[in-house]
Amino acid sequence: MHLTRLNIERVRNLTTVVLPSLQPFNIFYGENGSGKTSVLEAIHLLATGRSFRTHIPKYYVQHTQTDAIIFAQASQNKIGLQKFSSGEQYIKVNGDTVATQGQLAKILPLQHIDPLSTDIIDHGAKARRQLLDWLMFHVEPEFYDTWQLYARSLKQRNTLLKTKQKLTLEQLEPWNKLLAEYGEILHLQRMSILEQWKPFFEAELKALLPDLTVHLEYQAGFHVDHGLLNDLNHHHQKDLQRRYTEYGPHKADLRLKTLMGDADVVFSRGQKKLLIIALKLSQIAMLHASNRETVVLLDDLTAELDLTAQHRLIKRLSQLGSQVFLTTLDRNAVEKHLKDLTISYKLFHVTSGHVQAVEE
Structure with a gap:
């Protein structure tokens, strides 16, 4: 399932984020601490019910708030998650409340690739x-x-x-x-x-x-x-x-x-x-x-992979039909890879919790 629209509310420093017209590759760039990784964290929460940064909800629900909401739309499905700082959650698929996170995970296969981590x-x-x-x-x-x-x-x-x-x-x-x-x-x-x-x-x-x-x-x-x-x-x-x-x-x-x-x-x-x-x-x-496509979260692509490895990874993900949400400090390097490979992408600038689409 490829996402066409994503709404995020009250996840860390992201107060209200609306991302329409998502593409096969979606690039989030900005300074450290701006909220880039929090966008990926929100998608991970939606698909799995868990953060990849902490298991304690009150740390990713925005400070002084009681809940966070993530909503996504695709061609055939609308899915949403309301996560409370207490740990409770409500899940909806196409307007109907569902009982388990597994039902969302089936709809939205998701892989998180962190070039900085060797935990596995x-x-x-x-x-x-x-x-x-x-x-x-x-x-x-x-x-x-x-x-x-x-x-x-x-x-x-x-x-x-x-x-x-x-x-x-x-x-x-x-x-x-x-x-x-x-x-x-x-x-x-x-x-x-x-x-x-x-x-x-x-x-x-x-x-x-x-x-x-x-x-x-x-x-x-x-x-x-x-x-x-x-x-x-x-x-x-x-x-x-x-x-x-x-x-x-x-x-x-x-x-x-x-x-x-x-x-x-x-x-x-x-x-x-x-x-x-x-x-x-x-x-x-x-x-x-x-015939099942995966949404991929690729955090800080340019941090530790050299240019050849970056290019190879982007090319392979495109060949596999993945929809990619990618963060980087180096917008120019990522754009060059995507343009050289003629891959459709959308660029978002993240500053202090605000996410703004960049028109080419």
Whole structure:
């Protein structure tokens, strides 16, 4: 879904922003602190219900205000989100109130690419699981329901582990069976999607890091040869001591392996950034292959990528049919890339929370 119009109210220093006639590429330039990234943050909130800068709503709802509103329009859908500083939210799709953020996320597949960040590689398994599960959510129809059933079973089991000092295996058995059933299904779904994802990743990696080889290796979070139920039964005493379920898909990881070792150890900072871009581009490419286009938030493009990498990334996003919202301090460099590639774009100047379209 490509957005044609975006309205933002009371997100950080953005009091009222109205952006009509959006294009395939939308460029926001201005000084640091002007509000450029807050525009991207608002779009991220709309699509996911979360900020990529903080998990506390009162920090992105404008100071002294109780709520923020983001509304977007596309050719076939109108979607809106009202987010309160308390954390409550209301979501509407085409005028109808919907119950879950997942319904918006399905309509608006969104990727955030931050050239400054290497978190996916450097900061533990959670970010890599989230990367894989984003793809799962958008290409595996049964994933979301299965994950919800697994998450509920996990919550119930963990509650028992925390509140009961003495639990027999028989008392845990119903939850062990449910957790194992849904966990094994999740594992098979992830393995299937990973195999489909690999050729897309290899193609994007070859374009960005042609001299390097990286393998995606999925670690299930339990001993696959014995099965999840066996792990839950066998280790229930340790879980009781930890008061937490140690084995299952919630502990899975997506390792990035090279011939010399894990990418987080052997790659330079610059290589890690290009590797993350290759991962995200390959997911966008996989959705594009099934006729689904992705909205991409590209924060501070010119900060750490050289001109060749900037040009290659912009060109590839255009080829994949993505709609891009891009921030930069260097308007001229970005405009040159877009003009050289004959890509349609709209330019917005951001100053002190005000966003003004620049007429060419």
